[in-house]
Amino acid sequence: MPELPEVQTVVNYLAPIVQGKIIHSIDSPNHYDKVFENRSAADFKKAVQGLEITRLWRRGKYIIFDLYEGYLALHLRMTGKLLPNPLHEKYTKHLSLCFDFSDQTKLYFYDYRKFGRIYFSSTLEWLEEKLGIEPLSKGFNLSWLTQSLAQRKRMMKPLLLDQSFIAGLGNIYVDEILWKSNIHPQSMSDKITKKKLLRLYNSVQTTLLDAIAYNGTTFINFSFGNNRTGEFKEKLNVFGKQGQPCLNCGEKIQKIRVGQRGTHICNHCQKLHM
DNA sequence: TGAATTGTTCTACC
DNA sequence: TGGTAGAACAATTC
Numbered sequence: 441m442p443e444l445p446e447v448q449t450v451v452n453y454l455a456p457i458v459q460g461k462i463i464h465s466i467d468s469p470n471h472y473d474k475v476f477e478n479r480s481a482a483d484f485k486k487a488v489q490g491l492e493i494t495r496l497w498r499r500g501k502y503i504i505f506d507l508y509e510g511y512l513a514l515h516l517r518m519t520g521k522l523l524p525n526p527l528h529e530k531y532t533k534h535l536s537l538c539f540d541f542s543d544q545t546k547l548y549f550y551d552y553r554k555f556g557r558i559y560f561s562s563t564l565e566w567l568e569e570k571l572g573i574e575p576l577s578k579g580f581n582l583s584w585l586t587q588s589l590a591q592r593k594r595m596m597k598p599l600l601l602d603q604s605f606i607a608g609l610g611n612i613y614v615d616e617i618l619w620k621s622n623i624h625p626q627s628m629s630d631k632i633t634k635k636k637l638l639r640l641y642n643s644v645q646t647t648l649l650d651a652i653a654y655n656g657t658t659f660i661n662f663s664f665g666n667n668r669t670g671e672f673k674e675k676l677n678v679f680g681k682q683g684q685p686c687l688n689c690g691e692k693i694q695k696i697r698v699g700q701r702g703t704h705i706c707n708h709c710q711k712l713h714m
Numbered sequence: 715t716g717a718a719t720t721g722t723t724c725t726a727c728c
Numbered sequence: 729t730g731g732t733a734g735a736a737c738a739a740t741t742c
Contacts (some may be wrong), residue, residue, distance in 0.1 A: 441719085441720065441721090443721095474738080501721080515721085517720070517721060517722085518721075518738095518740095519720090519739090519740085551739095552739080553719090553720090553738075553739045553741095554738070554739055555720075555721080555737090555738050555739070557722095557738095570722095592731090592732095593732095594731095594732070594733090598732090598733080601721085603721080610720075610721075611721090699733080699734085700734075700735085702718085
């Protein structure tokens with residue numbers, strides 16, 4: 441389940457491999473044309489043919505390919521994998537896309553649930569309109585967070601998951617961040633105390649940076665490179681730990697539902713601010 | 715068989 | 729009207 445740290449891991453790994461390459465063609469071997477989200481398969485293939493990838497980077501959970509003309513934006517959703525080498529033949533049916541480069545190398549987009557999508561556009565305005573602040577950017581600071589939470593008056597977990605508010609957080613890291621901050625996920629955003637706001641700000645930064653340093657969390661569906669996996673799973677405190685003792689207080693971690701999402705909490709440590 | 719899974723988008727509501 | 733909450737959707741597994 442790729443979130444910001446997983447997407448960053450993929451980009452860190454692939455950028456030196458694909459930057460400077462020229463797209464000879466792009467193929468959808470299984471004819472799953474829904475992967476081309478914002479135009480037809482034929483238009484898409486025609487548009488990117490012969491273009492150089494000048495830069496590979498990340499915005500929110502999107503992998504952005506800067507092309508000589510225009511941009512590709514790829515979203516891995518739940519189960520997408522972007523790999524420079526093919527997987528075993530038995531997984532060929534999960535291949536959504538294959539890039540053929542002019543130097544005979546390839547880039548494979550495997551996605552067994554086929555939720556992943558790719559976009560081609562001449563600018564990235566549509567993405568900027570859609571996405572909120574980058575949590576690792578300078579603009580994301582304590583005063584921004586304080587002000588933005590106060591004016592939104594929403595439940596904390598759904599708000600942190602809202603990509604138009606902060607871009608890149610997903611279910612795993614929001615649970616971890618709220619646990620570290622001692623904030624109950626059903627707390628209201630305008631009722632968080634000053635002390636907790638500082639905790640929250642620090643937790644967002646440290647959790648994401650740690651996860652990137654460990655190449656992300658491989659829970660079920662994430663791998664990169666030659667099927668390498670992230671090591672942050674070992675560092676998780678609450679996600680998937682239901683029934684196990686809280687590392688802070690020893691009370692059992694509970695799994696509840698918040699905003700239709702599976703949510704892991706320590707009911708003792710995480711205070712409900714209403 | 716249907717519930718669970720996730721991120722995003724659409725729709726309905728106040 | 730704008731912002732928010734909740735449903736729907738994509739496909740697959742067990």
